[in-house]
Amino acid sequence: MTIEEAQKAVDKWIKEYGVRYFSELTNMAVLTEEVGEMAKIIARRYGEQSWKKDDPRAADNGKKALGDEMADVLWVLLCLANQTGVDLTEELxxxxxxxxxRDKDRHVNNEKLKQE
Structure with a gap:
């Protein structure tokens, strides 16, 4: 699926099942919430935080949930693009x-990124 196709698929779903888009402000808040949920999984899977005993995502170390949260982030971003008239394919x-x-030489010449 291309980005353009994804934008159209989300728009079609909203029109068929979602009644209407949430406001841009609400979707921005939802996007922030979804990024936070994704960050929580990454903090526990790759960082120093540990899973709570009763968290069902702990079983596979958040692997399945991480993809789902990333898709939630993308979904809301596509909603915001649609309702604000942004062509994400072109903008990307x-x-x-x-x-x-801007950066064609910057990272190549960055000593911090050199492989040891």
Whole structure:
């Protein structure tokens, strides 16, 4: 699925099942909430925090839940793009171009990133 197809699929779902988009402000708050849920899993899976005994995500160290939370983040981001008229395919293309022009030598010459 391309980004364009994903934006259209989310829009179709909203129109068929979701009644309407939440407001942009509500979706921004939901996006923040979903990023927080993703961060919680990453903190426990890759960081120093441990799982609570009764957390069902602990069984597979959050592997299944992490993908689901990433999809939730993407879903809300696609909603925000749709309702604000942003073509994410085009914006990502322009963003990659910007980063390439700005940073083409920066990371290659960064001593902190050199492999040991």
């Amino acid at each position: 293309r322009k963003n990659i171009e910007k980063k390439t022009l």
